[in-house]
Amino acid sequence: MKRRTFVAAAASLPAVNILSGTARAQSKEIRMIESGGASGDSIEKGYIEPLFKKTGIKVVRENPSSLGKLRALVESGQTTTTLFELGSGIILQAKKLGLIEKVDWAAVNPAEMFPEAKNEYGFGYQYFSTIMAWRKGVKEPKSFAEFFDTKAFPGKRCLPDFPHYCLPFALQAAGVPIDKLFPLDVDLAFKKLNEIKKDVAVWWKAGAQPPQLMKDNEVQYSICWSGRVVGDPAFGLNFAGGKADLSFIAIVKGSSPENKAAAYKLFHEMSLPENQAKAAEVISYTGPSPNLDALLPKDKLWQFPTSKQNKAVQYFENAEWWADNGEAVNKKWEAFKLSL
Amino acid sequence: MRSSGFSFIAPLLVLMVFAFNLPILYMLGLAFWSKGQGFTLEHYEGLVEAPVYLRVLGNTMRIALIATLANVIIGYPLAHWMRGLQNRARLIAIALVVLPFWVSILVRTYAWIVVLGNGGLVNRALMWLGLTDAPVSFLYNELGVTIGMANVLLPFLVLPLFAAMIRIDDRLMQAAASLGAPPRTIFWKVYFPLTLPALAAGTLLVFILCLGFYVTPAILGGGRVPMISNLLDTLINQIPRWEQASAISTILLIVTLLIFAAYRRLDRKASA
Amino acid sequence: MSDIRLEGVTKRYGPVAAADDVDLSVAQGEFVTILGPSGSGKTTLLSLIAGLNRPTAGRIFIGGRDVTEATAQERNIGLVFQSYALFPHMTVLENVLFPLGVRKIGGAAARSQALEALKLVRLDGLEGRRPSQLSGGQQQRVALARAIVFKPDILLLDEPLGALDRKLREELQVELKQLQRTLGVTTLLVTHDQEEALSLSDRIMVLNHGKTQQVAAPAEAYLKPANRFVAEFLGIANFVGLDGGRTGLVRPERVRLGPGGVNGGRPARVIEAIYLGQMVRYHLAIEGSEGAPIVAAVPFVGRAWQAGESVAVSWDAADIWPVT
Numbered sequence: 001m002k003r004r005t006f007v008a009a010a011a012s013l014p015a016v017n018i019l020s021g022t023a024r025a026q027s028k029e030i031r032m033i034e035s036g037g038a039s040g041d042s043i044e045k046g047y048i049e050p051l052f053k054k055t056g057i058k059v060v061r062e063n064p065s066s067l068g069k070l071r072a073l074v075e076s077g078q079t080t081t082t083l084f085e086l087g088s089g090i091i092l093q094a095k096k097l098g099l100i101e102k103v104d105w106a107a108v109n110p111a112e113m114f115p116e117a118k119n120e121y122g123f124g125y126q127y128f129s130t131i132m133a134w135r136k137g138v139k140e141p142k143s144f145a146e147f148f149d150t151k152a153f154p155g156k157r158c159l160p161d162f163p164h165y166c167l168p169f170a171l172q173a174a175g176v177p178i179d180k181l182f183p184l185d186v187d188l189a190f191k192k193l194n195e196i197k198k199d200v201a202v203w204w205k206a207g208a209q210p211p212q213l214m215k216d217n218e219v220q221y222s223i224c225w226s227g228r229v230v231g232d233p234a235f236g237l238n239f240a241g242g243k244a245d246l247s248f249i250a251i252v253k254g255s256s257p258e259n260k261a262a263a264y265k266l267f268h269e270m271s272l273p274e275n276q277a278k279a280a281e282v283i284s285y286t287g288p289s290p291n292l293d294a295l296l297p298k299d300k301l302w303q304f305p306t307s308k309q310n311k312a313v314q315y316f317e318n319a320e321w322w323a324d325n326g327e328a329v330n331k332k333w334e335a336f337k338l339s340l
Numbered sequence: 341m342r343s344s345g346f347s348f349i350a351p352l353l354v355l356m357v358f359a360f361n362l363p364i365l366y367m368l369g370l371a372f373w374s375k376g377q378g379f380t381l382e383h384y385e386g387l388v389e390a391p392v393y394l395r396v397l398g399n400t401m402r403i404a405l406i407a408t409l410a411n412v413i414i415g416y417p418l419a420h421w422m423r424g425l426q427n428r429a430r431l432i433a434i435a436l437v438v439l440p441f442w443v444s445i446l447v448r449t450y451a452w453i454v455v456l457g458n459g460g461l462v463n464r465a466l467m468w469l470g471l472t473d474a475p476v477s478f479l480y481n482e483l484g485v486t487i488g489m490a491n492v493l494l495p496f497l498v499l500p501l502f503a504a505m506i507r508i509d510d511r512l513m514q515a516a517a518s519l520g521a522p523p524r525t526i527f528w529k530v531y532f533p534l535t536l537p538a539l540a541a542g543t544l545l546v547f548i549l550c551l552g553f554y555v556t557p558a559i560l561g562g563g564r565v566p567m568i569s570n571l572l573d574t575l576i577n578q579i580p581r582w583e584q585a586s587a588i589s590t591i592l593l594i595v596t597l598l599i600f601a602a603y604r605r606l607d608r609k610a611s612a
Numbered sequence: 613m614s615d616i617r618l619e620g621v622t623k624r625y626g627p628v629a630a631a632d633d634v635d636l637s638v639a640q641g642e643f644v645t646i647l648g649p650s651g652s653g654k655t656t657l658l659s660l661i662a663g664l665n666r667p668t669a670g671r672i673f674i675g676g677r678d679v680t681e682a683t684a685q686e687r688n689i690g691l692v693f694q695s696y697a698l699f700p701h702m703t704v705l706e707n708v709l710f711p712l713g714v715r716k717i718g719g720a721a722a723r724s725q726a727l728e729a730l731k732l733v734r735l736d737g738l739e740g741r742r743p744s745q746l747s748g749g750q751q752q753r754v755a756l757a758r759a760i761v762f763k764p765d766i767l768l769l770d771e772p773l774g775a776l777d778r779k780l781r782e783e784l785q786v787e788l789k790q791l792q793r794t795l796g797v798t799t800l801l802v803t804h805d806q807e808e809a810l811s812l813s814d815r816i817m818v819l820n821h822g823k824t825q826q827v828a829a830p831a832e833a834y835l836k837p838a839n840r841f842v843a844e845f846l847g848i849a850n851f852v853g854l855d856g857g858r859t860g861l862v863r864p865e866r867v868r869l870g871p872g873g874v875n876g877g878r879p880a881r882v883i884e885a886i887y888l889g890q891m892v893r894y895h896l897a898i899e900g901s902e903g904a905p906i907v908a909a910v911p912f913v914g915r916a917w918q919a920g921e922s923v924a925v926s927w928d929a930a931d932i933w934p935v936t
Contacts, residue, residue, distance in 0.1 A: 068580075071582070089578075097580060156458075202563060203562060203563025205559075206558070212450070218457050218458050218480075326578070327581055327584075337566045338566055
C-alpha cells in the first residue's frame with residue numbers, strides 16, 4: 001500500500017530520470033563500504049564530491065571492506081549498504097556466492113574505459129601495482145631475477161604474506177616471462193621461495209609495513225604497493241615485472257532500485273577522466289580511462305600503474321586461475337609458512 | 341522475588357542469545373553442512389587429510405603457552421611488587437600497567453619495532469657497547485611474538501593477581517613467621533596457595549586470548565609465525581571457505597572448553 | 613618455658629615513640645597483661661617481642677638469651693592474633709600441623725601432637741573443617757592450639773578475645789586461664805579491656821603513649837594506682853581533696869552510704885541509682901561541693917536509695933590512696 005503510493009507519487013514528478021526507458025526514483029543518500037585510508041579519501045575527492053555538486057546525492061563511506069563482511073551483510077538480509085569495494089580476485093568469489101548484482105552498464109552510460117575495468121559485476125575504478133622497491137643506497141635490482149638473487153643483492157627482504165603475490169614473482173625469478181606466468185607452476189614457485197626464505201625478515205600483512213620497515217632499516221628490499229612508496233625520496237622502485245591489479249566497486253545483492261540508480265550515477269562520475277585525475281592527486285593509483293595520461297602531470301607519469309611506460313612491463317592478475325586453485329595453493333602456503 | 345529479577349535481565353538474555361549465541365551456533369553449524377548434500381563431515385575429513393591447518397593450530401597452542409608462561413614469569417613478581425608499594429606509588433604502578441590499554445594495539449605493536457628492531461634502541465645500545473657486532477634478532481620470530489603478546493596481555497594477568505594479593509592479610513605471613521616458617525616456606529605454603537586461584541584464572545584468560553591473537557603475530561612475528569587467527573582470516577576473507585574455517589573454529593572452541601573444564605576441575609578440587 | 617626481660621626497649625616511628633624506654637620482667641610461668649588504650653603502643657611492644665619488628669634501642673631477652681636481633685622464626689614464640697590469622701586454604705588440622713612441619717616433625721607423631729593440642733582447646737572432632745566453617749570462638753581456639761602445639765618458650769596473645777561477644781569472651785577467659793596454668797607457659801597478653809586484664813593476670817603493666825605507667829598485681833594497681841591515668845583507666849575513680857592540696861582516690865566499693873542526717877557522714881543527694889544485679893551504683897552530689905559527683909557501688913540487700921533521696925556518704929581514711 002505504502003509502496004504503491006510512493007511509486008505513483010514519484011512517477012508524477014517532472015524531474016524523474018529516464019533510465020533504460022523506465023521512470024525510476026533515485027535515493028538521495030547511499031552507503032558504501034570501501035577499503036579505507038588514502039584510497040577512500042581519493043574516492044571522496046575524485047568522485048563523491050563531484051556527484052554531490054551535480055545531483056545532490058550523498059555517499060556515506062565506511063571501511064574496511066572484506067569478503068567476510070559482504071557475505072555477512074547479504075546473508076543477514078540487510079540492504080542499507082549499496083556499494084562494496086572488492087579486489088579483482090574477490091569479485092569473482094563474490095559473484096559465485098551470489099553476493100553482488102549485475103551492473104546495468106547502459107544505465108551507467110560511462111565514458112571510455114579499459115575493457116577489463118568494465119566488468120559484468122563491478123566497476124574497476126582503481127589500478128594499483130605491486131612492485132619491487134628498496135631503501136636508497138643499496139644495489140638496485142632491475143628484474144625479479146635480480147631481486148631474488150640475495151648473493152648479488154645482499155639485504156633483508158620484506159615480502160607479502162599472500163601467495164597470490166609471491167608465487168608469480170618467484171616464477172619470474174625462475175625465468176618464466178610475464179606473459180607465460182599463468183597457469184602458475186606452483187611447485188617451481190615454492191622451490192624458488194624456499195631459496196630466498198632465509199633472507200626474508202618479514203612477511204607483511206598490512207600495506208603500511210614495508211615502507212616503514214625500509215625506513216627503519218629493518219629490511220632493505222620489499223615487494224609492496226606502488227602507492228606506498230612512490231614520491232618518497234627515501235625509496236627506489238621499479239615497475240618491471242610488477243603486478244597490475246584492479247579494485248572494483250560492486251553493488252550489494254538485494255539493493256533497492258532507487259539505491260542502484262544512485263549508484264549508477266556515481267559510476268558515471270567515476271568513468272570521467274577529469275574526476276580520475278582529481279583522485280590521482282590524493283593517491284598515486286589511477287582510474288580506468290585510456291585518456292587519463294594527458295590529464296596527469298607529465299613529470300609524475302612514471303609513478304602511475306596505468307601510464308603507458310608502466311602498464312606494458314607489468315603482468316595482469318588472473319582472477320579465474322586463483323578462483324579455481326586458491327584453496328589448494330593456500331594449504332601449500334601454510335605448510336611453507338610452517339617451514340620458516 | 342526471583343522471577344522479578346529474571347524479568348529484569350530477560351531483555352539482556354534475549355540480546356545475548358540472538359546477537360551472540362545464535363550466530364556462533366550458525367557459524368559452527370556451517371562445518372556440518374554442504375550445499376545440496378545436507379549433513380556432512382567432509383570438512384573435518386579435509387582437515388585430517390591435509391593436516392597443515394591442524395599443524396597451524398598446534399603451533400598456535402605452543403606459542404600461546406610460551407607467551408602465557410612469559411606473562412606469568414613477568415606478571416607474578418610485578419603484581420607482588422605492586423602489593424608492597426605505598427598508596428601513591430601503587431596508584432602510579434597500576435596506571436603504568438593499565439596505560440597500554442589506552443593505546444591502540446597497533447601503535448603498541450609498532451612501538452616494539454622502535455625498541456627491539458635491528459636498528460632499534462636496544463640493538464644500537466648493544467652495538468655501541470660492543471657487546472655484539474650484528475643486531476640481535478629480537479623481532480620477526482617467535483621471540484618477537486612472545487614479547488609482543490606478553491606486553492599486550494600483561495594487564496589481564498596482573499590486575500586480577502594484584503587484586504587477590506592485596507586481599508591477603510599481612511598477619512598471615514607474620515603468623516607463619518612466628519610459627520617458625522622461613523621466608524621460602526611462607527611463600528610456598530601460605531602466600532602462593534592463596535594467590536593460586538587468581539593466578540590460574542588469569543593464566544587461563546591470557547592463554548585463551550593468546551589463541552585468538554591476530555595483529556601482534558602478524559607484525560612482530562614478521563609473518564613467520566603462523567597463527568590460527570591469521571589462517572581463519574584467510575579462509576574467511578581471501579578464499580571464502582567458511583565451512584573449513586568453521587570446522588577449525590569448532591576444534592579451537594572444543595580445545596578451549598577442555599582447558600577450561602580442566603581448570604574448573606582443579607579449582608573445585610583445591611577448594612573442596 | 614622461659615622468662616622474658618625487656619631493657620630500655622624503644623621503638624620510634626619518626627618523632628613518635630610507640631615504645632619509650634620500656635623495662636619489664638616476666639617470670640617463668642607468669643601471666644602478665646599489657647593494658648592500655650588504643651595507640652598506647654602495647655601491640656608495638658608485642659610485635660617487638662615476637663620479632664616481627666626491630667626496636668630502635670634496648671635489648672630483649674627470652675630465657676636469658678638476647679634475642680634482640682633474632683628473627684621471628686628463631687624465637688620459638690606462640691603468637692595469637694585478634695584476627696586469628698588462620699590459613700584459610702588449610703584445614704584445622706593442617707593449620708595446627710604447620711608449625712610442626714616447619715620443625716621437621718611429621719607423620720603419626722605430629723598428628724597425635726596436633727590432635728592433643730586440639731583436644732586441649734576442646735576442638736576434637738573438627739580437625740577436618742576449614743576455618744571459614746567455624747565460629748569466631750572456634751577459630752580463636754584453633755589459633756590457640758596452633759600457637760601451643762610446638763611447645764613455645766612463651767605465649768603472646770594480641771587481644772585474642774577482642775572480636776568475640778561478651779558471653780563467649782568470659783567463657784574463653786576462664787578456659788584461657790586454665791590452659792595457661794595447665795601448660796605453665798610464660799604468657800604475655802595485650803588488651804585494652806581492664807576487666808579482662810584484672811581477671812586473668814598475675815600482674816598487669818599499664819602503658820600510655822609508649823611509656824610504662826605501672827607494673828603491679830591487679831589488686832594493687834586497682835587500689836594503689838601509680839598515677840591519675842592508671843586510676844582512671846582501671847575503673848571508676850572518685851577523687852577527693854586532701855590536706856596540702858593533694859588529691860586522693862577512693863574506689864566506689866569503698867564508699868559507704870547511710871540514711872540522711874546520721875552522724876559521721878557527709879550529707880548528699882542521690883542523682884541516679886543504677887542496678888547492676890548484685891550491686892547498685894549510685895551517683896551522688898555532695899552538698900556544698902562543686903566537684904564531680906561521687907560514685908558508690910553498694911551491695912544490693914533488700915532496699916536501695918531512690919534518686920532525689922538524701923543520704924550520708926562516708927569512707928575510711930585507710931581507703932584513700934593519694935595520687936599525683
